[in-house]
Amino acid sequence: MEAIEPIIKIRNLVKIYHVGDEKLRALDGVTLDVYPGEFLCIVGRSGSGKSTLLNMLAGLEKPTRGAIQIAGQRLDKMNESQLVRFRLEHVGFIFQQFNLFPALTALENVTMPLVYRGVAPKERKKKALTMLKQLGLGSHIRHKPTQMSGGQQQRVGIARALVASPQIVFADEPTGNLDSRTSDEILSLIKEIAKQNGATLIMVTHDNTIAERADRVVRLLDGKVIEIIDNKTGLREVPDPSPKEERPA
Amino acid sequence: MRWTDLVLLSAQNLWRRKLRTILTMVGVMIGTASIVVMVSMAIGINQGNIESLAQTGELTRVELNSMTYYTYSGGEVPTITLDDDTTVEAQKLDDTMVRKIAALDHVEAVTPLMDVWVFTLRTGKLESYNNPQAVLPGSEEVLGMEFAEGGGFSDDMGETVEVILGSDTLSSFHKKNSQVYTDEAPDLDWLNEKYSLIYRDYNDMENDEPKEYEFKARVVGVLEETGGEADWNIYCNLNNIKTLIQKNKSLFKKDSELKVTEYPRGYVKVDDFNYALDVQEEIQKLGISAWSYAQMIENMQQQSRSMQLMLGGIGAIAMLVAAISIANTMLMSIYERTREIGVMKVLGCRLGTIGAMFLCEAAMIGLGGGIVGLLLSYGIGGVVNLVMDAYGGYSSFRSVIPLWLAALGLSFATLVGMLSGLYPSQRAMRLSALAAIRNE
Numbered sequence: 228m229e230a231i232e233p234i235i236k237i238r239n240l241v242k243i244y245h246v247g248d249e250k251l252r253a254l255d256g257v258t259l260d261v262y263p264g265e266f267l268c269i270v271g272r273s274g275s276g277k278s279t280l281l282n283m284l285a286g287l288e289k290p291t292r293g294a295i296q297i298a299g300q301r302l303d304k305m306n307e308s309q310l311v312r313f314r315l316e317h318v319g320f321i322f323q324q325f326n327l328f329p330a331l332t333a334l335e336n337v338t339m340p341l342v343y344r345g346v347a348p349k350e351r352k353k354k355a356l357t358m359l360k361q362l363g364l365g366s367h368i369r370h371k372p373t374q375m376s377g378g379q380q381q382r383v384g385i386a387r388a389l390v391a392s393p394q395i396v397f398a399d400e401p402t403g404n405l406d407s408r409t410s411d412e413i414l415s416l417i418k419e420i421a422k423q424n425g426a427t428l429i430m431v432t433h434d435n436t437i438a439e440r441a442d443r444v445v446r447l448l449d450g451k452v453i454e455i456i457d458n459k460t461g462l463r464e465v466p467d468p469s470p471k472e473e474r475p476a
Numbered sequence: 477m478r479w480t481d482l483v484l485l486s487a488q489n490l491w492r493r494k495l496r497t498i499l500t501m502v503g504v505m506i507g508t509a510s511i512v513v514m515v516s517m518a519i520g521i522n523q524g525n526i527e528s529l530a531q532t533g534e535l536t537r538v539e540l541n542s543m544t545y546y547t548y549s550g551g552e553v554p555t556i557t558l559d560d561d562t563t564v565e566a567q568k569l570d571d572t573m574v575r576k577i578a579a580l581d582h583v584e585a586v587t588p589l590m591d592v593w594v595f596t597l598r599t600g601k602l603e604s605y606n607n608p609q610a611v612l613p614g615s616e617e618v619l620g621m622e623f624a625e626g627g628g629f630s631d632d633m634g635e636t637v638e639v640i641l642g643s644d645t646l647s648s649f650h651k652k653n654s655q656v657y658t659d660e661a662p663d664l665d666w667l668n669e670k671y672s673l674i675y676r677d678y679n680d681m682e683n684d685e686p687k688e689y690e691f692k693a694r695v696v697g698v699l700e701e702t703g704g705e706a707d708w709n710i711y712c713n714l715n716n717i718k719t720l721i722q723k724n725k726s727l728f729k730k731d732s733e734l735k736v737t738e739y740p741r742g743y744v745k746v747d748d749f750n751y752a753l754d755v756q757e758e759i760q761k762l763g764i765s766a767w768s769y770a771q772m773i774e775n776m777q778q779q780s781r782s783m784q785l786m787l788g789g790i791g792a793i794a795m796l797v798a799a800i801s802i803a804n805t806m807l808m809s810i811y812e813r814t815r816e817i818g819v820m821k822v823l824g825c826r827l828g829t830i831g832a833m834f835l836c837e838a839a840m841i842g843l844g845g846g847i848v849g850l851l852l853s854y855g856i857g858g859v860v861n862l863v864m865d866a867y868g869g870y871s872s873f874r875s876v877i878p879l880w881l882a883a884l885g886l887s888f889a890t891l892v893g894m895l896s897g898l899y900p901s902q903r904a905m906r907l908s909a910l911a912a913i914r915n916e
Contacts, residue, residue, distance in 0.1 A: 287822065287910040308827055315824025326819045326913060330492045342481050343825040387823070 233260035234394065234427055235284065240293035242279050242450075253279040255450035256293070258466065263394070266418060266428045268441035273433065276450040278399060281431045285318055285397050286310035298394060315343060319388035319426070321398035321417065325380040327372040327387070333359060333379075334368040337386045344391060358386040362416060378409035382416065389420050396421055398430040402437065414440060477829045486836040493809065497841060500798075500805040504845020504889050505852060507795030512853035512877060512885040514787035517860070519881065520874035522780035529769050534704055535749045537618065538756050538768040540577070540588075540742035542569035545735070556760050567763030570738040577744060580758050582751040587615030588739035592717055595673040597639060597693060597710055602649040602662055603674070608639070610714040611743075616640075618745040619706055626667050626697035629713040635720045636692040637673055638713035641666065643701040645710050666698050673712075673720075679730065689727065691720055795888070798845065799896040806838050806900035810907075817904055818912020827905045834901035835894055842893020846886045853877060853885070 242254040253276045261267055269277045282288040283295060286302050287310075295302040298317055305313060314320075319340075327336045334355055341351035359368055362382040372380055381401060388396055398417060402410035414437055421428040430441065438444045444456045455464040490497045529535055543554040543566035555563040567573060569588060578586045590610040597604050611619065613629035621628070621640065629638050646661035671693040676686040693712075701707055718736050721728050728734045744766075746755045752770035759766040810817065820830060857875030864873055 282910055285822070287913075311821060311824055311826055314822065315826070318824070320822050322819075322913065324913075326815065326822075328816060328819070330488065339820075339825075340823050342485075343477055343820075343823060343829065345478055 231262050234263040234298060235259075235261035235429075236294075236296040237261075237280075237284075238294045238296075240280070240283065240295065241291045242276070242283065242288070243291045252450050254283070254290070254293075257447075257450070257452055259445060259452060259455075261427060261429065263427055264422075264425055265442045266421065266440075267430070268438040268444045269429065269431045269447060270433060270435070270438045270444055271447035275447040277431045277433075277447050279450075280447065281397055281399055281429065284429065285320060286313055315340075317394050319391065319393035319396040321381070321384050321388045321396065321401045323400040323403040325372070325377070325384045325404070327380055327383055329372050332369050332371055333364060333375070333383045333386075336372070336383055337390050340387060340391045354390055355386070358390045359383070361420065362386050376409075377405050378413060381405060381409075381413050385413070385417055385420065389424055389426065392424055393426060395427045395429065398428065400432055401430065402432070402434070410434075410437070477825070482829065482833055482836055483840075486833055486840055489809070489813075489833075490837055490840060496805055496808075497844075500801050500841050501845035501848065503798035503801045504795075504842055504893065505849035507791070507798035507892070508846045508849025508885050508889045509852040509856065510794040511788050511791030511888070512850060512881060513856050513860075513875060514791040515784050515881055516853065516857055516875040516877045517873070518780055518784040518787050519878065520876040521783070522776060523876050524874055525776055526773055528703070529773065534620065534769050535773070536584075536746050536752060537620070538744040538746060538752055538759065538766050538770075540569060540586075540744060540759065541765040541767070542566075542738060542740050542742075543765050544568050545738055545740040556763060556765055558760055559757060564761060564763050566765070568738045569740070569742055569764055573762065573764065574739075574742065576762060577742075577759055577764070580755060582746045582748060582755050584745045584747050585614065585618045586742060586744050587611045587618050588714070588742040590714060590717065590739050591741070592712055592734070594734065595675055595691075595712075597671060598674050598690075599649065599664065599669045599671045601651050602664075603652050604645055604648040604650075604710065606642075606645050606648045606708060606710050608673075608710040608712050610712040610717040612714045615743065618743045619711075620702065620704070621697075621706065622700040622702070623697045624700045626695070628697060629715075630696070631715075632713075633715050633719055635716060635723055636694055637716040637720060638696045639671065639693050640697040640699060640711040641695060642699050642707045642709045642711075644707040646698070648708075666695055669695070671695055675727070677727070689724075795892055799892045802838055802841050802893055802896035803900060805841070806834060806897050807903065809837070810834065810900050810904045814907060814912050816912075817907050818909045821907075821909035822913060831901040831905040834904045835897045838897020838900065839890050839893045842890045842896075843886065845893075846889025849889060850882055850885050 237257055237259040240254050240257040241252070244251040244253055257280060269280060271277045279288065283290055284297070284302075286305065290303050293303070297313075300313060302310065302313065328339065331339070334352070337355035337358055338351045341354060346354075356368065359365060362385060364379060364382055364386070367375060367379060372383070375383070384401075401417060402413050405413060417428065418440065430437070432438060439458065442458060444458065445452055446454045446456070452466050455466070456462070457464075526535070543556065554566040556566055557563050574586050574588050577583060588611070591607065592610045593607040595608050597608060613631055616628040624643065628640070632638065646666065647659050649662055673691045673693045675689040675691065677689065678686045680687040699706060721734055721736055744755065744759065746752050749770060752768045753774065756766045756768050756770065817830060821827075854877060857877055860875045
């Protein structure tokens with residue numbers, strides 16, 4: 228591969244949930260590098276740990292062991308305030324459930340990340356409008372989420388995730404609640420806009436047709452990476468199953 | 477986040493749940509109104525008391541009492557105890573002392589006062605048995621006199637005694653030995669009747685009747701009704717009385733109460749009611765016992781303060797209930813908005829901002845309820861005053877809402893809102909972002 232510095236380094240990541248007296252290893256020593264600007268898909272059956280991995284990368288969950296370094300910062304060593312700040316500066320998030328603010332219009336929803344950043348009203352409105360037009364929602368800016376279709380709502384969600392030009396965009400089954408035709412559309416939009424913004428896109432899905440359109444696909448099983456496929460070169464990599472003592476620099 | 481956005485978002489969130497917001501605000505409204513109305517009544521009662529005193533013009537007056545006048549020489553010298561528990565020897569209230577007192581700061585005028593109860597005033601067959609007092613010309617202002625007819629004393633030093641009649645003394649003129657008393661004043665042309673001061677010598681009895689001496693008198697003024705003690709007084713010109721006593725030394729020398737070298741009492745007018753207590757203390761230091769309504773008012777104000785506290789405390793119970801309902805509303809709202817709060821966290825909204833938003837919402841409920849509560853208080857106060865004006869008569873039971881009370885009511889309502897929102901906002905901040913976006 229090219230000699231580019233990875234934007235995300237994951238080393239030997241372990242997450243153990245305690246369910247009653249039982250220990251559940253949701254992640255069992257994941258080591259992975261993600262490069263700037265790439266579109267990475269994390270696939271696997273439900274319960275494979277893919278959502279847990281994504282949540283951890285977004286700083287929503289603490290790892291039990293191991294290290295995550297994103298854009299030079301160690302996420303596993305941050306407290307909640309620092310994580311929030313980190314997300315504010317680096318991360319956009321697209322949800323399966325869209326999670327739009329129900330009381331706000333499409334335009335207002337898209338401006339929220341900018342509101343949190345303290346951007347002036349005029350500027351944030353301009354940015355949000357540009358974003359919505361790009362996503363073909365120019366005529367729906369005054370609509371409330373309940374007045375829009377699922378596809379439209381997710382487009383608002385995409386606009387909201389990308390409006391602040393984050394370096395990294397996380398998407399958790401973004402098409403999971405959409406029909407296949409709309410799914411295709413939405414996926415294309417996410418890809419396109421992420422490319423335009425130069426953002427790294429990390430998507431969790433169990434849909435193999437989506438995974439085919441990613442640059443690389445990481446397959447998880449029982450909390451372990453079982454294969455990494457590079458769709459451009461067709462190379463298939465199976466990582467060493469026991470790299471447990473490795474630590475990042 | 478900009479604070480304008482914060483306020484706007486909070487307002488928007490409240491507006492989304494209009495009914496609940498309004499119901500919670502009603503609680504605060506009742507709490508605020510009950511505190512403000514209660515305290516306003518306490519203030520109103522106090523102010524009514526002070527006003528009724530002020531109407532008599534007696535608020536800026538300090539009363540002097542000589543402690544030497546009625547004691548006989550050779551007796552123990554009386555002392556006056558000051559505020560700081562030191563004592564001073566009592567001094568004579570004579571002309572020198574009057575000048576000393578007149579020279580004190582904030583003293584506008586001083587008049588000595590002599591009780592000339594040995595005299596009664598007669599016109600024709602009618603006589604008033606009200607006790608006359610003698611004061612100096614120029615003391616009209618000290619005593620707060622306002623004239624219905626005529627005017628004040630002249631500078632005449634002659635022995636015809638000038639007299640000013642208090643409004644209620646007119647009805648005190650009756651036929652001698654009459655058994656029939658009426659409240660009606662006889663129909664006289666008060667300024668132009670012929671008057672005489674009668675002195676009765678009980679040491680010189682004829683047929684069980686004391687011998688009467690008659691001296692010329694002249695009414696120069698009749699006073700307006702003031703509601704104060706002046707209404708019942710007959711004032712004589714002290715200069716005329718002095719001349720009269722000196723010209724009839726042999727007659728009056730038996731009467732030890734008629735001294736011309738010192739006075740039993742006196743009045744001081746201070747320029748500002750707030751200095752009355754200071755002046756009173758300064759006069760005491762000179763050896764003259766002094767008293768003023770200011771002292772009474774100070775006691776009254778202390779009473780009023782404790783009454784305000786007590787009534788305000790009763791009102792505060794309603795506020796406490798309102799506070800609990802704010803906390804409840806906020807907790808409900810946070811529970812409902814769990815997902816929203818989680819999404820905010822995922823989008824990078826700072827924890828402090830989330831906390832501040834909920835605090836702001838709670839404060840706005842407090843402020844909103846406070847504003848309406850204050851308006852309600854003005855309404856209730858207005859009704860109370862109307863009713864009191866219509867039926868109260870002499871009652872000084874009124875509602876007065878000074879600016880400070882309005883400001884205090886609003887700030888208190890806002891503060892209660894914020895305090896009630898403190899715990900809910902902490903809860904909102906602590907919500908796990910993950911759990912929030914996971915729940916379906």
